[in-house]
Amino acid sequence: xxxxxxxxxxxxxxxxxxxxxxxxxxxxxxxxxxxxxxxxxxxxxxxxxxxxxxxxxxxxxxxxxxxxxxxxxxxxxxxxxxxxxxxxxxxxxxxxxxxxxxxxxxxxxxxxxxxxxxxxxxxxxxxxxxxxxxxxxxxxxxxxxxxxxxxxxxxxxxxxxxxxxxxxxxxxxxxxxxxxxxxxxxxxxxxxxxxxxxxxxxxxxxxxxxxxxxxxxxxxxxxxxxxxxxxxxxxxxxxxxxxxx
Amino acid sequence: xxxxxxxxxxxxxxxxxxxxxxxxxxxxxxxxxxxxxxxxxxxxxxxxxxxxxxxxxxxxxxxxxxxxxxxxxxxxxxxxxxxxxxxxxxxxxxxxxxxxxxxxxxxxxxxxxxxxxxxxxxxxxxxxxxxxxxxxxxxxxxxxxxxxxxxxxxxxxxxxxxxxxxxxxxxxxxxxxxxxxxxxxxxxxxxxxxxxxxxxxxxxxxxxxxxxxxxxxxxxxxxxxxxxxxxxxxxxxxxxxxxxxxxxxxxxxxxxxxxxxxxxxxxxxxxxxxxxxxxxxxxxxxxxxxxxxxxxxxxxxxxxxxxxxxxxxxxxxxxxxxxxxxxxxxxxxxxxxx
Numbered sequence: 001x002x003x004x005x006x007x008x009x010x011x012x013x014x015x016x017x018x019x020x021x022x023x024x025x026x027x028x029x030x031x032x033x034x035x036x037x038x039x040x041x042x043x044x045x046x047x048x049x050x051x052x053x054x055x056x057x058x059x060x061x062x063x064x065x066x067x068x069x070x071x072x073x074x075x076x077x078x079x080x081x082x083x084x085x086x087x088x089x090x091x092x093x094x095x096x097x098x099x100x101x102x103x104x105x106x107x108x109x110x111x112x113x114x115x116x117x118x119x120x121x122x123x124x125x126x127x128x129x130x131x132x133x134x135x136x137x138x139x140x141x142x143x144x145x146x147x148x149x150x151x152x153x154x155x156x157x158x159x160x161x162x163x164x165x166x167x168x169x170x171x172x173x174x175x176x177x178x179x180x181x182x183x184x185x186x187x188x189x190x191x192x193x194x195x196x197x198x199x200x201x202x203x204x205x206x207x208x209x210x211x212x213x214x215x216x217x218x219x220x221x222x223x224x225x226x227x228x229x230x231x232x233x234x235x236x237x238x239x240x241x242x243x244x245x
Numbered sequence: 246x247x248x249x250x251x252x253x254x255x256x257x258x259x260x261x262x263x264x265x266x267x268x269x270x271x272x273x274x275x276x277x278x279x280x281x282x283x284x285x286x287x288x289x290x291x292x293x294x295x296x297x298x299x300x301x302x303x304x305x306x307x308x309x310x311x312x313x314x315x316x317x318x319x320x321x322x323x324x325x326x327x328x329x330x331x332x333x334x335x336x337x338x339x340x341x342x343x344x345x346x347x348x349x350x351x352x353x354x355x356x357x358x359x360x361x362x363x364x365x366x367x368x369x370x371x372x373x374x375x376x377x378x379x380x381x382x383x384x385x386x387x388x389x390x391x392x393x394x395x396x397x398x399x400x401x402x403x404x405x406x407x408x409x410x411x412x413x414x415x416x417x418x419x420x421x422x423x424x425x426x427x428x429x430x431x432x433x434x435x436x437x438x439x440x441x442x443x444x445x446x447x448x449x450x451x452x453x454x455x456x457x458x459x460x461x462x463x464x465x466x467x468x469x470x471x472x473x474x475x476x477x478x479x480x481x482x483x484x485x486x487x488x489x490x491x492x493x494x495x496x497x498x499x500x501x502x503x504x505x506x507x508x509x510x511x512x513x514x515x516x517x518x519x520x521x522x523x524x525x526x527x528x529x530x531x532x533x534x535x536x537x538x539x540x541x542x543x544x545x546x547x548x549x550x551x552x553x554x555x556x557x558x559x560x561x562x563x564x565x566x567x568x569x570x571x572x573x574x575x576x577x578x579x580x581x582x583x
Contacts, residue, residue, distance in 0.1 A: 081297030100297035132298045142298065164301060181302045189299030203410030207364050210408045211357050214312065214366065217305045224301040238302070 021055040021071040021078065021088065025195055028067025030080070033060040060087045063099070068194045075107035077200060079191050089115075096139060100132040102191040104201045105146075114139070118169035122151040128201040129159075130191060134227040137169030142180055145204035150174055161208035168230045175230070181219060182209045268329045269424055269434040269468060270482050270511060271530070271556070275372045276402050276420045276440060279316050279350055279580050315351040316580035322346070326570035327378055331562050341380070348374035357408070366406040368418075374398045395427035414444045416460075434482070436466040446494075454494040461487045466515075483515035484526075500539045507532040526565060528558045548576045 023030075026049050034045040035058070047053070055061060055071055062085045063069055071078040080086060084099025093113040094101075105112055105125030112123045118137030123129065127146030133139045141148060141159060148159040152167065157174045159165045162182045166175030186192055186209065192199065199205070225234035294300075327342035352370025378394040404418025423435040440462025449455045466482040490507035513526040534552035541547065552572045558565040 084297070130298050140298075140301075142301065162306075178301075178303045179306050181300070181304045184302050185299035187299070188295050190295050190297050192299070193295065203362070203412070206412060207359075207408060207410050211359075211364055212304075212306070214354070214357060215306045217307045220303050220305070222303055224303060235303075238300075 021073045021076075023049050023051055023053045023055070023069060024072035024077075025068070025070035025197075026050060027069070027194070028082070029064035030067050030069040031062045031064075033062060034058070035060070055088050057088055057090055060085060068190070070195060075105070075110050076112065077104040077106070078102070079195065079199065081191050082194075089113075096131055096133055098133050100130060100191060102128070102130050102144075102199065104128045104199055105148075106200070114167075116167070116169065119167040119172070120152070121167045121174075124149045124151075126201075127161075128199060128205060130189070134166070134169070136227050136229050138167045138175075138227065138230070140224075140227070141165050141167060142185070144182065144185075145201050145208045161205075162212045164224065166227055166233070168227075171230050173230075175227075175233075178224060179212075180224070182212050269436075269466070270464070270484065270528075271329055271554075272398070272424070274398070274420065274422045274438075275348075275350065275370075275400050276418065276438065277404065277406075277416065278314060278352060278354075278368060278370055279318070279578070310356045311353055312356075313351070313353045313583040314580065315583075316349075316578060318346075318348040318350070318576055318578040320346045320348070320574055320576035322572050322574035324570060324572050326568055327380065329556070329566065329568045329570065331566035331568060343379045344376055345379070346374055346376045348372055363407050363409045366408070367403075368406060369403050371399070371401045373400075396433070397425040397427060399423045399425075412445060412447065414446075415442070416444075417441045431469060434466065434468040436464045436482075438462050438464050449493070452495060452497075456490075456492040456494060458490045458492075459488070461485070480515040481513065484511045484513040484528075486511050499541075500537055503536045503538070505532070505534045505536065507534075526558065526560050528556055528565070530554065530556045544579050544581050546576075546578045546580070548574075548578070550574045550576075 030049045032047045032049050032053065032055060034047070034056075036043050036045070049061070049069060061069060061071070061080055063080050063082050065082055067082050069080040071080070076092065078086075078094075079102040081100040081102075084101065085097040086099075086101060087095045087097065089095055092110060093115075095115045097117065103112060103114075103123075105123070105127050108124075108126050110125065112125075114121060114123060114131055116133050116137060116139045119139055121141075123141070125146055125148065127148045128144040129148045130142045130144065131139050132142075141150065142164045143159045143161050145161050147161070150157050150159060150165065150167070152174055153172055155174060157165065159177065162179055164178045164180050168175050182205075186205070192202075221238050223236045223238050225236055227233045322344045324342050324344055327344060350370065350372035352368060354366055354368040357364035357366045374397070376396050376398065378396075380394070400420055400422045402418055402420035404416050407415040407417070409415065417440075419437065419439040421435070421437055424433050425431070426433045440460060442458065442460030445457045447455050462485070464482070464484050464486065465480070466484070467478050467480055468482050469478060486509055488507060488509040490505060492503050492505035495502045509530045509532075511526075511528040511530065513528075532552055532554045534550060536548060536550040538546055538548045550573075552574075553570070554572070555567070555569045556565075557567050
C-alpha cells in the first residue's frame with residue numbers, strides 16, 4: 001500500500017499538469033470527432049460542440065463554413081477558423097490538417113508542437129501567431145505579437161511580430177520570411193474579428209502594429225497566397241493594378 | 246472692386262500694427278510631431294475581403310534605428326479677431342485679418358524601446374514658422390488702412406511617446422518656443438514648457454472613432470512689456486495649463502472629418518498675475534472646431550478647418566479682454582519620413 005500512495009500522487013500531479021482544452025466560444029457548426037477502434041474496424045462519434053465541452057487527446061475538431069470556435073486552457077488559447085480540421089494529439093501537441101488557427105501562447109515555458117500533413121515544428125512564446133495550411137503539406141506562421149521561436153529538427157529561428165515564415169512540408173525546413181502589413185491583416189482577419197471578444201493578447205498585438213507603423217517604409221500591392229511546392233509561393237496583385245490586368 | 250481690395254490686402258505692406266501685440270498665451274505651439282506623421286495610414290480605396298488569416302500583404306520596413314521626418318505646411322487663416330480684442334470692439338474697429346503661416350518642421354526618433362507592456366519612443370523635433378497678418382482696419386473718420394504684422398516662431402521639443410498596451414498613449418516632454426517680431430526685430434516672447442499628456446483613441450461603432458486627450462504643463466514665459474522697449478521683460482505670462490479635449494473621427498471617401506471640443510484653464514503665477522499681487526489671473530478658454538483632412542499621393546494633406554474660440558478671464562476686461570473669435574483656415578502640407 002505504501003508503494004501505491006506515491007505513485008497515485010505522481011499520477012494525480014500528471015493529470016493536473018496536463019493541458020486540457022475546453023470550448024470557451026462557439027459560433028455556427030463545430031463538431032468534435034472521436035475515432036475509436038483499430039485500422040480494420042473504426043467507429044466515429046460526432047458531437048456538436050457547445051460551451052465548456054472538453055477536448056481530449058486524439059479527438060478532432062472540425063468547423064463548417066462561417067463557423068468559429070475558441071478553445072481555452074490554463075496557458076494557451078486556440079481560435080479555430082471556418083472550414084478547419086485539427087486534431088489534439090497530446091499535451092500541447094496539435095495537428096492542423098486543413099484551414100487556419102490562431103494561437104496565443106501565454107506562458108514563456110510552454111512549448112507548442114504543431115504539425116501539418118508533412119510539416120512539423122515546435123513553437124515557443126510568449127507570442128500570438130496564426131497558422132494556415134498550404135498545398136505543399138506545410139503551413140504558414142504569422143507572428144502577431146511577441147516573438148515566435150520555431151524549432152524544426154535542430155534548426156531554430158525567431159519570427160518577430162509582423163513576419164510570415166513557412167514551415168515547409170517536404171524539405172522539413174523553415175522557408176523565407178516576409179514582413180506583413182499587420183494593420184491590414186487585423187482589419188481583414190476573421191480569426192480576430194469573427195469572435196465576440198478580442199484575443200487576450202490584443203494589447204500586445206496593438207503594440208506590434210504601432211511599432212510596425214513607425215518603421216514602415218513602403219507597401220507592395222501584393223497578396224501572399226498558397227505555397228503549392230516548397231520552392232513556390234503564390235503572390236497576387238491587388239487593387240486597381242489587378243483590375244487593369 | 247473686391248478683387249482689387251484683396252490684391253491690395255496681399256501685396257501692400259504698410260505700417261505694422263503698432264502698439265498692438267498678439268497674446269502669445271493663446272497661440273497653439275507644436276509640442277509633438279505633425280499629426281500625419283503619427284497617423285497610421287490605411288491603404289486607399291481598397292475593398293477589404295475578410296478571410297480566416299486576413300490579407301497577407303508584404304511590406305518593406307526601415308532597417309535604420311533612427312527615423313528622420315520632415316514637413317512643410319502652408320496655411321491661410323481668416324480670423325475675425327486676430328489680436329483677441331474684446332468682442333464688442335471688433336465690429337467698431339474692423340480687425341478681421343488674414344494670416345498666412347508657413348511652417349517648416351523636422352525631427353528624428355529612435356526605434357521604440359520595448360518594455361513588455363509599453364513601447365517608449367524618444368522623439369526630438371523642431372519647427373520654424375513665419376506668420377504674416379494682413380489686416381484692413383477702419384479709420385474713425387471713414388476709410389480704411391491696411392496693416393501687416395510679421396512674426397517668426399521657433400519651437401524645439403523633446404518628448405517620450407509611451408504607447409501602452411491598453412491603447413492609451415502617454416507623452417512626457419518639454420519644449421522651448423520663441424516668437425520674434427520681424428518689424429522691430431525683438432524677441433517678444435519665449436517660454437519653456439515641460440508638459441505631460443495622454444491620448445486614448447477608441448472605436449465608437451458606425452465607423453466613428455472617439456479621441457480623448459488630457460494634458461497639462463507649466464509655461465515659464467518671458468515676454469516684452471506691452472508698449473515698452475525690449476529691455477524691459479516680465480514673467481507675467483507664466484502659467485499652468487490644464488487641457489481636456491474630445492474629438493470624433495470619421496472617414497468617408499478618403500476624407501477624415503473631425504469635430505472637436507477643447508477646454509483649457511490657465512492659472513497665472515508670476516509677477517502682476519500672481520497671488521500675492523493685485524489679483525490672481527485665471528483664464529478659461531474653449532474651442533469648438535470642425536476639421537476635414539484629405540491625404541493624397543502618400544505624403545500630402547489638404548485640410549479645411551473652422552474653429553470658434555472664446556476666453557473668459559477673472560480679470561477685468563480692460564486688462565485681459567474676454568473675447569470670441571471665429572477662424573476659418575485651409576492648409577496644404579507635405580510630410581515625409583526618411
